[in-house]
Amino acid sequence: GAVVSQHPSWVICKSGTSVKIECRSLDFQATTMFWYRQFPKQSLMLMATSNEGSKATYEQGVEKDKFLINHASLTLSTLTVTSAHPEDSSFYICSAPPGGTDTQYFGPGTRLTVL
Amino acid sequence: GDSVTQMEGPVTLSEEAFLTINCTYTATGYPSLFWYVQYPGEGLQLLLKATKADDKGSNKGFEATYRKETTSFHLEKGSVQVSDSAVYFCAANRLTGGGNKLTFGTGTQLKVEL
Numbered sequence: 001g002a003v004v005s006q007h008p009s010w011v012i013c014k015s016g017t018s019v020k021i022e023c024r025s026l027d028f029q030a031t032t033m034f035w036y037r038q039f040p041k042q043s044l045m046l047m048a049t050s051n052e053g054s055k056a057t058y059e060q061g062v063e064k065d066k067f068l069i070n071h072a073s074l075t076l077s078t079l080t081v082t083s084a085h086p087e088d089s090s091f092y093i094c095s096a097p098p099g100g101t102d103t104q105y106f107g108p109g110t111r112l113t114v115l
Numbered sequence: 116g117d118s119v120t121q122m123e124g125p126v127t128l129s130e131e132a133f134l135t136i137n138c139t140y141t142a143t144g145y146p147s148l149f150w151y152v153q154y155p156g157e158g159l160q161l162l163l164k165a166t167k168a169d170d171k172g173s174n175k176g177f178e179a180t181y182r183k184e185t186t187s188f189h190l191e192k193g194s195v196q197v198s199d200s201a202v203y204f205c206a207a208n209r210l211t212g213g214g215n216k217l218t219f220g221t222g223t224q225l226k227v228e229l
Binding site: 042097108 | 147149151156157158159160161164166204208215216217219220221222224
């Protein structure tokens, strides 16, 4: 149990375009999901907390207009990287805790490359 | 603020060697503690957890004990295998208004050789 999926697993896009990444909890509901960014050989940096039915909360230094988050249902959160630039290239990972628990389960990640 | 400190890697061991990866934390209160493992090109997988002092988490031969007196949660395995080669992250949850957030250590890369 407690499986989180992400789609796509990798994406290549041109500079200036927008890319949407989906995060789904497959066998549980999640009122909260988290989005992380990971640079090569580094730890995970929390970008934002996605809240079902309300606005996401962003960590300091993360541009909310650039990284749009929508938590449309109890099993789906999306991260849209708008007007992507090469410096946005990274590994994006989401996580979700099943309701009432403090354990987060992570998706397999999405590798974004912006040309 | 909360922080998690891990021993720096990479750590290179021979198969069947004993593994210890140190982890200490600073936090307000008593957070739950986690070890996650990340294989190349993949997301993080929960390896084990402990929620209160003296709890021992264990999975796949790995163990870690929540030590309140030393604020530590060291990861150990008695006999590592080549398949254990991965990056290991120690993490502590921190309660915020409306939910939990994880604070990660920097990760420790483990390489096991034949």
